[in-house]
Amino acid sequence: MAFRENLLKKIKIxxxxxxxxxxxxxxxxxxxxxxxxxxxxxxxxxYKLKRERDLDLFILEKDKGEQRILVLDNDLAIYxxxxxxxxxxxxxxxxxxxSIRNVIKILNDGDVVVSRKEESVRTIQKEYVDMLDLSxxxxxxxxxENDGSASLNKAYSEGVIESLTLFAEILSYRRPxxxxxxxxxxxxxxxxxxxxxxxxxxxxxxxxxxxNELKLIxxxxxxxxxxxxxxxxxxxxxxEKATIEGPLVFQYLKEAVxxxxx
Numbered sequence: 001m002a003f004r005e006n007l008l009k010k011i012k013i014x015x016x017x018x019x020x021x022x023x024x025x026x027x028x029x030x031x032x033x034x035x036x037x038x039x040x041x042x043x044x045x046x047y048k049l050k051r052e053r054d055l056d057l058f059i060l061e062k063d064k065g066e067q068r069i070l071v072l073d074n075d076l077a078i079y080x081x082x083x084x085x086x087x088x089x090x091x092x093x094x095x096x097x098x099s100i101r102n103v104i105k106i107l108n109d110g111d112v113v114v115s116r117k118e119e120s121v122r123t124i125q126k127e128y129v130d131m132l133d134l135s136x137x138x139x140x141x142x143x144x145e146n147d148g149s150a151s152l153n154k155a156y157s158e159g160v161i162e163s164l165t166l167f168a169e170i171l172s173y174r175r176p177x178x179x180x181x182x183x184x185x186x187x188x189x190x191x192x193x194x195x196x197x198x199x200x201x202x203x204x205x206x207x208x209x210x211x212n213e214l215k216l217i218x219x220x221x222x223x224x225x226x227x228x229x230x231x232x233x234x235x236x237x238x239x240e241k242a243t244i245e246g247p248l249v250f251q252y253l254k255e256a257v258x259x260x261x262x
Contacts (some may be wrong), residue, residue, distance in 0.1 A: 003136040004144065004166065009044075010129055011169055016041045017125040021118050024076075033074055038121070042070065044128060052087040059083060068114065076120045081112040138258070141170075145254045149247035155212040161186050164207060167253040171260070176201055177223045182236055184209045192220075199223040205249060206236055215242035216249045 020038045025031025039056075043049070047058040047070065056072040069079045069086050079086050088096055089109050096102045105111075115123055144166050151159025167173070168188040176187045177199050189204040202220035207213070217235060221228045234240040244252050 003140040006132040013128045053091040077116045078114040078120045079112050080114050145250040148250040214249045216244040218243040
């Protein structure tokens with residue numbers, strides 16, 4: 001079960017990281033980062049929160065007593081210095097600004113800043129993922145298949161989606177482009193991006209919440225191909241036949257994992 005738990009952690013880390021990055025605007029946009037999501041990411045571990053003056057500092061203890069510090073604000077800068085130095089630079093007292101040396105530090109922090117904004121988020125995301133053991137045995141994949149099939153038989157949609165999400169992560173399947181989404185359906189598939197902007201999507205796995213139906217289309221469907229997109233909708237509605245249906249979809253996904261592992 002360690003693999004499953006670690007993979008779910010990775011999925012969570014990636015999701016929060018993308019949420020934060022999506023909230024980052026240009027310097028003149030006035031857009032604020034999603035501070036709540038960033039806090040959730042930082043609190044996973046191993047960063048520790050320290051309140052210094054009016055700043056929320058998240059500190060990573062390094063070797064030999066050194067620290068790396070991220071300031072939770074719109075800049076998301078990571079500093080390679082002390083908490084006291086960061087506090088002086090970011091929130092100086094009047095008496096500190098009387099020193100020319102301090103003023104230089106306040107006006108230019110390039111000597112201690114490691115990264116900012118998206119680069120900082122990516123750094124922390126990578127640190128967390130690198131801590132996870134994501135190696136697996138085929139027994140782990142069997143468990144995911146069996147749990148998915150059992151959940152489908154019991155009409156337990158959360159269990160079905162969790163198993164599909166795990167398979168999607170292992171197989172690098174993605175959620176569909178906006179124009180390929182279908183209401184009340186959870187969809188994953190292999191995506192190939194073309195130079196013209198089209199996405200070739202397939203195989204496609206579609207789970208209908210309303211009907212507890214799981215289907216797989218093995219064909220690739222172009223995001224610009226209206227005829228194929230209409231056909232995909234007909235497959236969901238049942239007027240056209242899917243390549244595979246029911247628990248056999250989980251068996252197909254397991255076999256796809258075996259192919260990439262061998």
